[in-house]
Amino acid sequence: MSATAIVLAAGEGTRMKSNHAKVSHQILGKPMISWVVDAALAGGCDRVVVVVGSHADEVRTILDARYGSRAEAHVECVEQTERLGTGHAVRVALEATGIDAGPVVVLNGDLPLVRPETIERFAASVADGGAAASILAITPPDPFGYGRLELDETGAVIRNIEQKDCTPEQDKGLLECNAGCYAFAGALLAAHIGEVGCDNAQHEYYLPDMLEILRSHGGRVAAMHVDDYTEGLGVNSRGQLAQLTCIARDRINARLMAEGVSIIDPTQAWVGPDCTVGRDTVIWPQTFLIGDTHVGEDCQLGPQSRLTNVRAGDGCTIDETVAIDCVLENAVDCGPRAYLRPGTHMLNGSKAGTHVEIKKSTIGEGSKVPHLSYIGDTTMGSGVNIGAGSITCNYDGVGKHKTVIGNDVFVGSDTMMVAPAEIGDGALVAAGSVITKPVPADALGVGRARQTNIEGWAHKHREALEKKYGSK
Incomplete structure (x- = not known):
């Protein structure tokens, strides 16, 4: 299976209060972006496209130092000069690279704990044509702040409900949460990414809108649950x-x-x-x-x-x-x-x-x-x-x-x-x-001066000090 990973690493990361790119911050001595790229490569992605923006040169330097000389590591950067949302970032990556086939896994650059085997399974979830897209689903101990997934009896996603839109019943009853990562059938993603609009308060293009667009074209959206919820945890502070x-x-x-x-x-x-x-x-x-x-x-x-x-x-x-x-x-x-x-x-x-x-x-x-x-x-x-x-x-x-x-x-x-x-x-x-x-x-x-002893010198020196300063 030939799969592509698009890693979103263009964000400002304002809550980090840092002069550096958020994804450059290290976990156990290794930049977060390298954790994600390594996991994608180990998970079977034969091409990794990193979308850079804020502090682009810094992120490029990190990636070049780690992957530039490795012939087996197909890692490339695409710059999102205008940060107009996650949907726009993916469109920029597709247009720059010409990706239009195979599974495409979209990961966040601040997701350092995702495992290679999870990425491999994630790509496989859209490889056989049974689903147009798949959402990485986790069940954290405290789901507050996550979008909740409403599923039908087959496990397909009916809708993603943001935390602010949840009713009290949904807040308590819907335990599957959207980790913010998506897998797409590449041909369908390339064909319909241009339909993502920006009719929202921020006038940005949001990647989750692709899910409804694919459903409107008859595609199925699946949820791929990962047992270890920590794989879906990101870093914002x-x-x-x-x-x-x-x-x-x-x-x-x-x-x-x-x-x-x-x-x-x-x-x-x-x-x-x-x-x-x-x-x-x-x-x-x-x-x-x-x-x-x-x-x-x-x-x-x-x-x-x-x-x-x-x-x-x-x-x-x-x-x-x-x-x-x-x-x-x-x-x-x-x-x-x-x-x-x-x-x-x-x-x-x-x-x-x-x-x-x-x-x-x-x-x-x-x-x-x-x-x-x-x-x-x-x-x-x-x-x-x-x-x-x-x-x-x-x-x-x-x-x-x-x-x-x-x-x-x-x-x-x-x-x-x-x-x-x-x-x-x-x-x-x-x-x-x-x-x-x-x-x-x-x-x-032997390279030292010859030793000379001057008899009585120390006694005379002490007497001189006592005359000058008085006895202690």
């Missing part, structure tokens, strides 16, 4: 954004726990929809996995760790760590309070300890940067130990320079390695050194 974020979190965490991941407190673990976690990994509270993050088996994550676009192998401990665009191989130990910046690659069994910052560097197998150190633009071999308080001085005020540290090197505490720097295999660097020249293999590098 910051409060609703937070509510749907919690629902998405709970969904993902339930799936992870069913797959063998331990989550100490599921309300305090935040895992993005594109992340994966291996079995027997433990996620401690206040841990965030964002973006394209993939963690192996038997790891300890957190507490208070944030991993963004990180690939971690098996058996890692990542405690109170912020890591961004990094690769951690197996049995890597990070934290507490480590900061791994983009370009960090930690090989098997390496360590980044307490108050350690690493940037754009490779830390070799079994090498350790245990505490209070900064390593930047460095290639480090295996079996290296970096003493506390040591740094690579990689920035000269204009450019960045590299440091190369060989295998089995021992660097004493409080050492400054002024890049470009090179320390050979098996070398030792004395504590407190400033290294400005290469240290050969198996050599001792």
Whole structure:
């Protein structure tokens, strides 16, 4: 079945009180529009047309970054320069793309919880010619504000009654609600979309009017019920954004726990929809996995760790760590309070300890940067130990320079390695050194001032202070 999704993302989103497009706001680190487009693609739609309007360039940038290089993702944008209602938006999409056949599913761009299988079933509901259109129907605990669907004995929609038009009996008796998403037989939609008028107070073209138009041409309008009402929830405010974020979190965490991941407190673990976690990994509270993050088996994550676009192998401990665009191989130990910046690659069994910052560097197998150190633009071999308080001085005020540290090197505490720097295999660097020249293999590098002791100086200094200020 070849289906098309039209995603409506042109709205202003005024209740968000934001300088950004409503659909650009994120749920678990992923823009809402990407949730919807991903669901449409996974649900069998081989073409996704996103109607943009307000903040069009921002939405285009989001979509280009995610789908622009993916040959299998047929995602395109059509701009609705005049926002004249949902019916007008669909007409603009049809005219720009020439869609006139197959199921056409119209989704809202602020509908992040809709599942791919629901979209697939939704498209199928109009694919066999039995219905000209279908409405996504939900039964929320509190139906206030939703249009109510009056159905006949066959399940066909007789009419959609807006909340303000409901009688008290209808308000209590009609439980099926219109989630605001529609599936159409594409040929009928293209043939009759021009009949949608704007004879209303707002002078806008409303897509729901298509239902009555199709019925007037003898078409049947069906209701496709989805058991999980949260799939039909949209976002119109910051409060609703937070509510749907919690629902998405709970969904993902339930799936992870069913797959063998331990989550100490599921309300305090935040895992993005594109992340994966291996079995027997433990996620401690206040841990965030964002973006394209993939963690192996038997790891300890957190507490208070944030991993963004990180690939971690098996058996890692990542405690109170912020890591961004990094690769951690197996049995890597990070934290507490480590900061791994983009370009960090930690090989098997390496360590980044307490108050350690690493940037754009490779830390070799079994090498350790245990505490209070900064390593930047460095290639480090295996079996290296970096003493506390040591740094690579990689920035000269204009450019960045590299440091190369060989295998089995021992660097004493409080050492400054002024890049470009090179320390050979098996070398030792004395504590407190400033290294400005290469240290050969198996050599001792010492770069510090000679110590001088002046006898009695401290006593004379105290006497001078007492004369000046008086004794304490």
